[in-house]
Amino acid sequence: MKHCIIAKYTPQAYERRAELLPRIREIFAVAGEIPGVRGAEVYPNCVARENRYDVMIVLEMDRDALPLYDDSEMHHRWKDEFGGLLEKKAIFDYE
Secondary structure (H helix, E strand, O other): OEEEEEEEEOHHHHOOHHHHHHHHHHHHOOHHHOOOEEEEEEEEOOOOOOOOOOEEEEEEEOHHHHHHHHHOHHHHHHHHHHHHHEEEEEEEEEO
């Protein structure tokens, strides 16, 4: 399945979006080390409008790998480092 994280930065973090993107990619670069997770891609939004989200992270994983991902150090690092920089986020899973 694909596990998509779609996030909108706070206004202060939005000003730093170019600086933040390499760190997000660095965090998710180890996604394939989690059993059942095959990798992750990070996509910045290319349209600057108020009603848009700013970054999308797409992980390819087995459905039963989701709990392993949730408990992973990588996931906790993402939440710890970026949770305060996000105004809102949406999670969407599909097969």
